[in-house]
Amino acid sequence: MPEAESVLVKDPLGWLTETFAQRLSEALELTTGEAPQVVWRLEDSTQPAEELLWREHKCSWGLQASFWVGASKLTVGEIGKHVLRAAGIETAEDVEIETSYLEVLGQAFSSLAQELGARLGVEVVLEESQWVSGPGEKAHLAVLELTLGAGPPQTLWLAAGLESLEAIQATREPDQAAQQATKQSLDEVPAGALAESRRQSPSVDRICRKTLELLMEVEMPVSISFGRTQLPLRDLLKLNTGSIIELDRTVNEPVEVIVNNCVIARGEVVVVEGNYGVRIHEIISREDRLRTLR
Known part of the structure; x- marks a missing residue:
């Protein structure tokens, strides 16, 4: 990765990868009842050395953007089988295994689109996904290692285009300013009042219910x-x-x-x-x- 680009890309790609890792973990926990261990790192190489199956997920918010996830055939199979085993299915056809893998990715990207929309301040529409030969030429890469149960780590590659990362990068300064303003405001609040405010803040369950209410409006064919x-x-x-x-x-x-x-x-x-x-x-x-x- 060229040095001039690495300064621009490092923070937004890190945010994107961390957010996707969290949403992927949540999707797997939702479908299997067990949260995997997920670690990630940014990757300097332009393309992974091994042959991968790449899935492109398109979304738009005025900008047409693509994100890609690559995995070996073995990893696709292990994740799909892990989901099916949690449902009591020990033997399944390849199409069922692949579908289970894609459902987990779809759930993760759906949540990621909501996070991205909140960061950009616009509605991010998740569009169709498809198998492709690889990510775009100017895509930047990150690696995720998933540990499912007692099995060995499974490797996923996440790729994002430079234009998408620039859009995410452009939101960083306002976010930092808002965080600084919030910190200054909190510093001026008496300790007792701050504790009372935290006690009365919405619970995690209430936030989850609001998120679920939004999902309930999604129309399904x-x-x-x-x-x-x-x-x-x-x-x-x-x-x-x-x-x-x-x-x-x-x-x-x-x-x-x-x-x-x-x-x-x-x-x-x-x-x-x-x-x-x-x-x-x-x-x-x-x-x-x-x-x-x-």
């Missing part, structure tokens, strides 16, 4: 599955108006309610004011939901 089947290509080419496709479900079997490619409930089809609806008969357990990931 819901779809209903009547059944599935597989057809040879020759039969697909023969389909025409009036053709009938037989599904793998009888008329008496319940339909599936699907959210984010995961079956969360089953029920029966009803009609509500001229529109189709579903009356829920069964809520799927967390373990079964993980098994239905596709």
